[in-house]
Every structure is written in C-alpha cells, then in structure tokens.
Amino acid sequence: MTATTRIGLVGYGSGGRIFHAPLLASADGVEFAGVVTRSAERREELARAHPEVPAYDSIADLAAAGAEAVTISTPAATHAALAREAIGLGLAVVVDKPFALDAATAREVATLAADRGVPLTVYQNRRYDADLLTLRRLISEGALGEVRRFESRFERWAPERQPPAAGGGTLIDFGAHLVDQAHLLFGPVTRVYAELRADGELDSDAFVALHHASGVESHLWGSWRQAAPGPRFRVTGTTGTYIVDGIDGQEALLKAGRSPSALGERWGVEPEHAWGRLYRGATGAPVRSERGRWDSFYPAFAAAVRGEGPLPVDPWDSVRAMEVLDAARRSAATGETVTLGKPEAERAGAL
Structure with a gap:
C-alpha cells in the first residue's frame, strides 16, 4: 500500500481553488485532508x-482532524502569520509565493520552522515550467556555450485592471518567480538595479537587473501594462541563443478546469508550436520542450514530510529571493544600484 500524507489547504480563493486544490487532489501519496475557509460561497x-x-x-480544527501538513494560499500579507500558526501546531507547511512581504519576515519564519524541526517549503511552481526545464537541459548539455545574459518576462496587457492586491504588487508577485528562476539557474546575486511604475496603490510595472557572482546578467520584467509582451525567455550564450515566446501552458490548463488526474501523461506536454527555438545566426531550430511538471511538487513535498526525500524548494532559497526583492525596492526608490553581501542565511550559519 502506498504511504500517504494528509495535506490540507488554507484559503479557497482563486489561488487555492485553481492552482492548489486540483494538484492536491491529483497527487500520488497525498490525501487532500480539507480546506480552511469560513466563506459560505467558498464552501x-x-x-x-x-x-x-x-x-x-480554522487551522487548529484541520490539525485536530488529523492533517499532517497545510498549504497557505491566502493574500500575501497573511502568509507569515498563518505559517507561524501552522508551525506552532506542528504541521509541515507549504507557503504560496511570495513567501512574505520582506526578507526579514521570511527569514524569521524559516528560522522558526528550523528551530521547531517542522518541514517548510515555498510554492515556487515555476521551477517546473516546461520552458525552464528545457532551458536547464540545454545549459547542462552546453548547447548555449557560456551563458552571458538571461532575459525573462511575465508581461500582460490589462490597462483597466489594478494588480491583484492579494499578490502584494507586481515586483513581489511576479518577481518572486522571476528572481527565483534566475537564482536557481545562475546562483547568488551581488548587484541589483530596479525601476518600478505604479498607477494606483500597487506597482504595476517592474524591471530588475541582476548581476550574479557567476558573471551572468539577468534582466527581468513583470508588468500588467505591456501591450506588446516580449519573449518569455531570451537566453544568450557564447554559442547560441534560446528564445521562448509564450508562457507555459499549465496555468491555462488549470484555469480551464483540467487536472493531472484527468490528463495523465498528457499533463504539461507543450504543443510543437509553443516550443522554443535555438538560434545560431539568422534562423532558429525548434527545441522539443520538456514536459511541464507542476504535478510533481506535492508528491515530492509529501515524501519529504514522511522523511523519504528532500523538500521540493529549500525555504532559504526564497529568503534569498526576498533579499533581492528588498534590494530592488531600495534601488527603485533611490535610482542607485544596490550591492548585496553574503546572504543573511549564510552569515547566520543556517545553510
């Protein structure tokens, strides 16, 4: 009999309902144990x-019913408090991105979990996008030579809409993914420059330039005000450039009500017209996309809770990403480049 981990969900707004519940319900080794919501409509x-x-x-009621872990999928401003509550109850925790609103808070939650011996991870599902998995393969194969510049975008055209308040603004909402991917690919960041634009209470357009200790430059864009979105990825190396135009299709599948349990091996498979292209001059050749694997996050987390494998995302990775986003906020406010030292987590001996 396959071992299972009982995982509950805190919050059943669009994030919980669309992006977590179908994956929890489909995951091998997971029993979807319940949802914390007091809303009659959500129920x-x-x-x-x-x-x-x-x-x-409440989370306490969910824990009393036998849950072993919870996913926090609520507005960003509530993530830290709810994560502390769950950790205090001894529950393993997945916190949706952004982990917190600033690095100090993220660091405090990660330290609390470590001190209590409670598994904690962050839902960086974009690590499992088809395009990122394909890019990691190309880099490992040396297909691009030495990567010099990484360009990455989440750009949308919604001129009449304000950025979702639940996300905390475009910099940390989109930036949590953009910075995490850049850090995963190219390592620690030493310099940060950023520009932010707002036409309401929250920033709606962000540009962030990162210099990595490895020498790679990352240029990241996030926007709700871009009428002509650029490529999702343009990655330039010494022997080739990889370009992907559109966004990974797993988000669209979930929004359409599809799930891994319904699609099976077809889940995350990108159609040929969505594949990226590898350029070595004026023309490019299509590169078959790896299969997108958002469906692998919860089985990996459940196994980690059972002591059978590592966490899918180290929470200290997300602390470091928040340090970069804090620096981006300072840069945008001053117009200056911000230099980062050794990550706080490393200085504290937590890694």
Whole structure:
C-alpha cells in the first residue's frame, strides 16, 4: 500500500481553488485532508468541485482532524502569520509565493520552522515550467556555450485592471518567480538595479537587473501594462541563443478546469508550436520542450514530510529571493544600484 500524507489547504480563493486544490487532489501519496475557509460561497464551491473534502473553520480544527501538513494560499500579507500558526501546531507547511512581504519576515519564519524541526517549503511552481526545464537541459548539455545574459518576462496587457492586491504588487508577485528562476539557474546575486511604475496603490510595472557572482546578467520584467509582451525567455550564450515566446501552458490548463488526474501523461506536454527555438545566426531550430511538471511538487513535498526525500524548494532559497526583492525596492526608490553581501542565511550559519 502506498504511504500517504494528509495535506490540507488554507484559503479557497482563486489561488487555492485553481492552482492548489486540483494538484492536491491529483497527487500520488497525498490525501487532500480539507480546506480552511469560513466563506459560505467558498464552501459551496468546494462541495461542488471536491465533494469528498471537508471544510474547517480554522487551522487548529484541520490539525485536530488529523492533517499532517497545510498549504497557505491566502493574500500575501497573511502568509507569515498563518505559517507561524501552522508551525506552532506542528504541521509541515507549504507557503504560496511570495513567501512574505520582506526578507526579514521570511527569514524569521524559516528560522522558526528550523528551530521547531517542522518541514517548510515555498510554492515556487515555476521551477517546473516546461520552458525552464528545457532551458536547464540545454545549459547542462552546453548547447548555449557560456551563458552571458538571461532575459525573462511575465508581461500582460490589462490597462483597466489594478494588480491583484492579494499578490502584494507586481515586483513581489511576479518577481518572486522571476528572481527565483534566475537564482536557481545562475546562483547568488551581488548587484541589483530596479525601476518600478505604479498607477494606483500597487506597482504595476517592474524591471530588475541582476548581476550574479557567476558573471551572468539577468534582466527581468513583470508588468500588467505591456501591450506588446516580449519573449518569455531570451537566453544568450557564447554559442547560441534560446528564445521562448509564450508562457507555459499549465496555468491555462488549470484555469480551464483540467487536472493531472484527468490528463495523465498528457499533463504539461507543450504543443510543437509553443516550443522554443535555438538560434545560431539568422534562423532558429525548434527545441522539443520538456514536459511541464507542476504535478510533481506535492508528491515530492509529501515524501519529504514522511522523511523519504528532500523538500521540493529549500525555504532559504526564497529568503534569498526576498533579499533581492528588498534590494530592488531600495534601488527603485533611490535610482542607485544596490550591492548585496553574503546572504543573511549564510552569515547566520543556517545553510
């Protein structure tokens, strides 16, 4: 009999309902143990989509019913407090991105989990995008030579819409993914320059330039105000450039009500027209995309809770990403480049 981990979900707004519940319900080694929401509307939605999954009023009630772990999928400003509550109850925790609103808070939560011996991870699902997995393969194969510049974008055209308040603004909402991917690929960041634009209470357009200790330059864009979005990736090396135009298709599948359990091996498979192209001059050749694997996050987390494998995302990676985003905020405010020293987590001996 396959071992299972009982994982509950805190929050059933669009994030919990669309991006977590279907993956929890589909995951091998996971029992979807319940949802914490007091909203009658959300409870009705839960009953329609997952009639076998109970609703609870609080994290404590979920824990008392036998949950071993929880995912926090609520507005960004509440992530840290709810994570502390869950850790205090001895529950393993997945915190949706952004981990917190600033690095100091993220560091405090990560330290608390380490001190209590409670597994903690951050939902950096974009590590499992088809395009990023393909890029990692190309880099490992040496197909680009030595990478010199990494350009990455999440750009949308929504001139009448304000950035979702739940995300905390474009810099940390989109930036949590953009910086995490850049750090995963090219290592620690030593310098940060940023520009932010806002036409309301929250920034709606962000540009961040990173210099990595490895020598790679990362240029990152996030926007709700871009009428002509640029390539999702343009990665330039000494022997080739890899370009991907569109965004990974797993988000669209979930928004359309599809799930890994329904699609099986077809989940995350990119159609040929969505493949990136490898250029060595004026023309480019298509590169078959790796299969997107958002569906692998929860099985990996469940195994880690059972002591059978590593966490899918080290929380200290997300602390370092928040340090970069804090520096980006300072740079945008002053117009100056911000130099980063050794990561706080390393100075504290936590890694």
